[in-house]
Amino acid sequence: MTKTYTFKGLLTTGGWIPNAVVTVNEDGKIQSIKASDIPEGEYIDGYALPGFQNAHSHAFQYAMAGLAELHEGQGTPDDFWSWRTAMYNLALTMSPDHLEAIAAMLYAEMARHGYTAVAEFHYLHHDKNGKPYSNLAEHGERLIAAAQRAGINITLVPMFYQQGGFGKPAEDKQKRFISATIEDYYKLVESSKKAAKRYNNAAVGIGIHSLRAVKANDIISVCNNLEKHTPFHIHVSEQLKEIEDSLNYCGERPVEWLLNHTDMNENYHLVHATHLDDVEVQGIAKSGANVVICPSTEGNLGDGLFRFADYKALQGNWSIGTDSHVGLNPFEELRLLDYGQRLTNHKRNTYFLPGQGDSGFNALKQAWISGKKAMGETRSDFFEIGATLDAVILDAKSPLTASAASKNLCNTFVYSSDVSNVLGTIINGKWVVKQGAHINYESIVSNFITTMNDLGSRL
Ligand code: ZN
Numbered sequence: 178m179t180k181t182y183t184f185k186g187l188l189t190t191g192g193w194i195p196n197a198v199v200t201v202n203e204d205g206k207i208q209s210i211k212a213s214d215i216p217e218g219e220y221i222d223g224y225a226l227p228g229f230q231n232a233h234s235h236a237f238q239y240a241m242a243g244l245a246e247l248h249e250g251q252g253t254p255d256d257f258w259s260w261r262t263a264m265y266n267l268a269l270t271m272s273p274d275h276l277e278a279i280a281a282m283l284y285a286e287m288a289r290h291g292y293t294a295v296a297e298f299h300y301l302h303h304d305k306n307g308k309p310y311s312n313l314a315e316h317g318e319r320l321i322a323a324a325q326r327a328g329i330n331i332t333l334v335p336m337f338y339q340q341g342g343f344g345k346p347a348e349d350k351q352k353r354f355i356s357a358t359i360e361d362y363y364k365l366v367e368s369s370k371k372a373a374k375r376y377n378n379a380a381v382g383i384g385i386h387s388l389r390a391v392k393a394n395d396i397i398s399v400c401n402n403l404e405k406h407t408p409f410h411i412h413v414s415e416q417l418k419e420i421e422d423s424l425n426y427c428g429e430r431p432v433e434w435l436l437n438h439t440d441m442n443e444n445y446h447l448v449h450a451t452h453l454d455d456v457e458v459q460g461i462a463k464s465g466a467n468v469v470i471c472p473s474t475e476g477n478l479g480d481g482l483f484r485f486a487d488y489k490a491l492q493g494n495w496s497i498g499t500d501s502h503v504g505l506n507p508f509e510e511l512r513l514l515d516y517g518q519r520l521t522n523h524k525r526n527t528y529f530l531p532g533q534g535d536s537g538f539n540a541l542k543q544a545w546i547s548g549k550k551a552m553g554e555t556r557s558d559f560f561e562i563g564a565t566l567d568a569v570i571l572d573a574k575s576p577l578t579a580s581a582a583s584k585n586l587c588n589t590f591v592y593s594s595d596v597s598n599v600l601g602t603i604i605n606g607k608w609v610v611k612q613g614a615h616i617n618y619e620s621i622v623s624n625f626i627t628t629m630n631d632l633g634s635r636l
Pocket of ligand 1: 235
C-alpha cells in the first residue's frame with residue numbers, strides 16, 4: 178500500500194520545495210515528489226530535512242556517557258588513556274543481551290534526535306573470556322537486531338583488531354576485541370554479512386580499528402582487497418601519543434603511512450584525523466577520502482581540533498559521528514565543529530563555499546553526502562525517486578521557525594535548534610518518532626534500565 182505525506186517544506190539539494198507531496202510505496206521508497214497547493218494524504222506542519230547520517234558509533238559506550246566526569250584531582254591522570262581504561266572495564270562486563278538493550282536505547286535516542294542511519298564501528302566481538310561465540314558475529318547480529326527494533330538503518334562495520342599497540346601483543350583487557358590473523362578477521366566479516374542478510378536495512382562495511390591495532394602487512398592486504406563501494410573505516414591521528422608512537426615505530430605519521438602504503442580513495446572514512454600536518458591535509462583532500470569528525474566526543478576527551486578550515490579550503494569531504502555518545506544532537510555536532518574554528522580563527526564563515534553562503538545548508542549537505550558514503554551509498558540528492566524516504570521533520574510552529582523566511586530556515590535549524598524542535602523522524606517511509614515519542618519507547622527504555630541496574634555501572 179502506498180502512503181502520501183504533505184510537508185510544509187521539503188529540503189532538496191536545489192533548495193526548498195514548499196507544500197511538498199511525497200508518496201512512498203510499501204517498502205518506504207519514494208514514488209513521486211511534487212509541489213502542490215492542495216495537501217494530499219497526511220499533512221505535516223513541519224519542514225523535512227534529509228535524515229542525519231551518524232558515521233561513527235560505538236554503541237556499548239553509551240552506557241558510560243556522563244560517567245567519566247568525577248575527577249580525582251592532582252596526581253591522578255585524567256586524559257584519553259585513563260578514559261580508555263574505564264571504557265575497557267565496561268566492555269569486559271557486557272553480555273549479548275546487555276549489548277542489545279543498550280544499543281536499542283541508543284539507536285532509539287539517535288532517531289529521536291534526527292539520525293536515520295548509523296555506521297557502527299564494532300570491535301567488541303567475543304565472550305567475556307575472549308573466546309569467539311559459536312556465531313562469530315553474535316554481537317554484530319545483536320547490534321543489527323537493536324537497530325531493527327529502534328527503526329534505524331545500520332551499516333555494521335566489524336573491526337579488525339589484532340594487537341595492543343605498534344608491535345605489542347594484545348593486553349588482557351582487549352581480549353574481547355581480537356582477531357589474531359587476517360583469516361580470522363575475514364571469517365568475522367563473512368559471519369557479519371550472513372547476519373545482515375537476515376534483516377532489512379542492514380549493510381556491512383570493512384574496518385581497521387587503528388594503525389596501532391593491526392600489523393602493517395595485514396592493513397595493506399585489507400586495503401588492497403576492498404570491494405568497490407564498500408566503505409572502509411579506520412580511527413586515525415586522534416591522539417598526539419599515537420602520532421609519536423607511529424613515528425617511533427615506522428618513521429611515518431599515521432595518515433602519512435596510509436597515503437604512502439595504501440590506495441586512499443573516496444571509500445575511506447578516516448575517523449577523527451585530529452592531528453595532521455600540511456602534507457596529510459592535502460593528501461586526504463586530494464584522494465577524495467572522507468574525514469569523520471566527532472566534535473562532542475573529541476571535545477569531551479580533550480583530543481584537539483581537526484584542521485577544518487585548511488581542509489575545507491581544499492574541498493575535503495567530511496561527515497559527523499557521535500562516537501562515545503556523550504552528545505546525540507546532530508545540530509550541536511555541526512555547531513561545535515563550526516565554533517571550534519571560529520574561536521581559533523576569529524572568523525565566522527566556517528561553512529562558506531564560493532557561490533553558496535548559506536552555512537546551515539552547506540553543513541547539512543556536506544555531512545549528509547559523506548555520511549551516506551560512510552553507510553556504503555553514493556547519493557547526490559537528499560530525496561529522490563526510488564530511494565527510501567528518510568527525513569527528520571522540524572516543527573514549523575517553533576517560534577523562530579514560524580517567523581523565518583525560507584532563506585533563513587536551514588540556519589535557524591542548525592544554529593538555534595535542539596531536539597525540542599524535532600516534530601518527528603521518518604525512516605524507510607514510516608514514522609519512527611512522532612510528536613517527540615519513539616514508537617517502541619516503553620519497551621526499549623524499560624529493558625535498558627533493567628540492563629543498567631544489572632550492570633550496576635551507573636549506580
Ligand atoms: Zn571511535
